[in-house]
Amino acid sequence: MRAEPQAADYRPETAIDALAEWLGARVAPADFPKTQIRFRNDRWAKPVGLAHLSDEEWAAHFGRFEPLPDNLPEPLALKYHGHQFRAYNPDIGDGRGFLAAQLRGSDGRLLDLGTKGSGQTPYSRNGDGRLTLKGAIREILATEMLEALGANTSKTFSVIETGEQLWRDDEPSPARSAVMVRLSHSHIRIGTFQRLLAMEETEHMEALITYCLTHFPGPQPPEDAPGRDEAAAILMHQVVERMADLAASYMVAGFVHGVLNTDNMNITGESFDYGPWRWLPKWDPSFTAAYFDHGGLYAFGRQPEALHWNCGQLAVALRLVTDADPLIAALNRYGELYMAAVARRWCWRLGVEPRGVESDTQLVAACEKAMREGKISPDAFFFANRGGGNAVGDLADALKNYAPADSSHAYWSGDAPQSMLIEEVEAIWAAIDEGDDWGPLHSKIEALREMGSAHGERPEPTGHQTANPIE
Ligand code: AMP
Ligand code: MG
Numbered sequence: 223m224r225a226e227p228q229a230a231d232y233r234p235e236t237a238i239d240a241l242a243e244w245l246g247a248r249v250a251p252a253d254f255p256k257t258q259i260r261f262r263n264d265r266w267a268k269p270v271g272l273a274h275l276s277d278e279e280w281a282a283h284f285g286r287f288e289p290l291p292d293n294l295p296e297p298l299a300l301k302y303h304g305h306q307f308r309a310y311n312p313d314i315g316d317g318r319g320f321l322a323a324q325l326r327g328s329d330g331r332l333l334d335l336g337t338k339g340s341g342q343t344p345y346s347r348n349g350d351g352r353l354t355l356k357g358a359i360r361e362i363l364a365t366e367m368l369e370a371l372g373a374n375t376s377k378t379f380s381v382i383e384t385g386e387q388l389w390r391d392d393e394p395s396p397a398r399s400a401v402m403v404r405l406s407h408s409h410i411r412i413g414t415f416q417r418l419l420a421m422e423e424t425e426h427m428e429a430l431i432t433y434c435l436t437h438f439p440g441p442q443p444p445e446d447a448p449g450r451d452e453a454a455a456i457l458m459h460q461v462v463e464r465m466a467d468l469a470a471s472y473m474v475a476g477f478v479h480g481v482l483n484t485d486n487m488n489i490t491g492e493s494f495d496y497g498p499w500r501w502l503p504k505w506d507p508s509f510t511a512a513y514f515d516h517g518g519l520y521a522f523g524r525q526p527e528a529l530h531w532n533c534g535q536l537a538v539a540l541r542l543v544t545d546a547d548p549l550i551a552a553l554n555r556y557g558e559l560y561m562a563a564v565a566r567r568w569c570w571r572l573g574v575e576p577r578g579v580e581s582d583t584q585l586v587a588a589c590e591k592a593m594r595e596g597k598i599s600p601d602a603f604f605f606a607n608r609g610g611g612n613a614v615g616d617l618a619d620a621l622k623n624y625a626p627a628d629s630s631h632a633y634w635s636g637d638a639p640q641s642m643l644i645e646e647v648e649a650i651w652a653a654i655d656e657g658d659d660w661g662p663l664h665s666k667i668e669a670l671r672e673m674g675s676a677h678g679e680r681p682e683p684t685g686h687q688t689a690n691p692i693e
Contacts, residue, residue: 223631224675224677224680226265228268230269230328233271234290235325240429241426245301247299247344248297248299249341250297250341251297252351255386257382260400261378263380266405269328270327284379284380285384287340293324298321300321300409300414302413304484304486305535306483315345317342319337320337320343322337322403334409335379336403337401338358338404350388354388354390355399357400358401361404365496366666366671367475367640372677372680374467374468374492375492376405379403379405382400383398383400392513406488407438409488410433411484411485411487412487424542432453440464447552454543454549455552458533459555460489461533463555466555466563467563469528472493474564474568475600476501476502476600477502478510480499481495481497481498481512481520482529498512501644504598507524509522530553530556530557563683565582573634575624585624588621591616608634609629609634627678633672633676634676
């Protein structure tokens with residue numbers, strides 16, 4: 223069973239203050255015609271001490287963005303650049319979002335409340351700064367599903383319908399509008415560092431590295447890593463470790479993010495910013511989520527390579543403040559870390575005790591073959607083979623020395639697994655769109671949380687739970 227987030231007091235801490243002058247711009251939220259709460263994530267409001275808010279208070283803070291007590295007096299839209307589909311774009315930044323608040327969680331780690339759809343900013347270009355309600359619903363579904371599958375993801379904290387009409391090329395328009403709040407450890411992106419390189423802001427980059435290492439600490443580099451005492455190298459190792467684990471979590475979840483641009487890469491390795499994502503209907507490395515990804519750059523099977531490439535861009539940026547060798551040494555660890563993370567996460571989802579990377583990697587290959595040949599989805603595969611006992615043929619051979627993990631949860635003896643295929647996503651949306659029926663969404667969230675509970679504790683890599691000391 224998974225431990226539920228523990229209730230804690232509200233503990234504001236605006237650590238970003240020290241960087242705010244050059245990291246972003248103070249902005250005002252949009253003035254929406256209505257603020258109707260559609261989703262409040264009380265499960266995750268508890269550990270940040272906000273579950274006690276009345277609905278009126280919730281709408282005031284997360285729909286109208288009245289500041290939380292002792293928190294940022296004004297929202298901060300963050301500046302960044304990024305490679306979008308490998309083309310460098312200096313013209314981005316929080317164009318429809320901002321950092322609304324910072325606070326400590328029950329584990330002592332610093333968290334951000336960031337928005338999507340909260341209005342225009344200096345970085346909106348021609349955009350309206352808004353988010354469609356369907357986009358917000360899709361983000362709830364993606365984050366709840368990924369969390370239940372053990373991935374390191376931002377949490378969708380709040381969705382409030384805002385009563386505007388939006389015009390979009392990829393949705394029937396006018397489309398309903400919403401403002402979303404997400405909870406995650408930092409909103410510092412690889413693109414944030416890329417911007418500081420482009421502007422040659424050496425001192426700011428040093429300050430940003432210090433901020434990341436202080437507030438989002440991770441494991442130290444290996445003993446033999448060159449330059450392992452330098453701040454930039456330490457950060458690089460941490461980001462490589464987290465990205466390798468993130469890539470593995472996508473592959474084990476059967477998830478295609480769709481837009482793995484460097485501005486969508488949180489340095490804490492938390493997956494976020496869910497647009498055209500899909501789950502695999504069957505095991506297919508070439509499966510592509512975004513209709514505009516014509517070359518299949520971010521296809522399912524190319525995600526590990528995409529994240530490695532993104533780490534490379536962080537290394538390029540960090541060259542502003544350090545030598546190449548320590549950065550290259552960190553980058554070179556990616557492949558091995560990725561293999562180990564896949565092995566660990568695969569065994570976790572399958573419900574068997576790991577036996578070492580070499581053996582586990584062979585098991586993964588046997589599972590992939592079984593999925594390909596059986597033309598079944600990862601969800602169906604893992605559910606049918608939970609604990610390894612039902613396997614036949616080559617897969618049974620690969621599993622013969624594996625001990626089953628705990629599968630006593632009632633979820634495992636149910637009729638069918640939870641999945642998140644596009645047909646179901648569209649059906650959940652259609653119920654809301656056509657009949658204002660929110661029942662299917664809420665039942666789905668409940669079922670996903672039940673699945674999360676059945677899977678148990680998230681399979682963290684060693685050392686990654688490093689928390690900030692609670693002062
Ligand atoms: P995304 O694809 O959501 O990661 O967005 C890429 C960039 O486009 C970011 O700088 C966003 O802030 C910006 N953007 C996306 N949609 C809008 C919008 N409706 N209004 C303003 N900016 C937007
Ligand atoms: Mg983005």
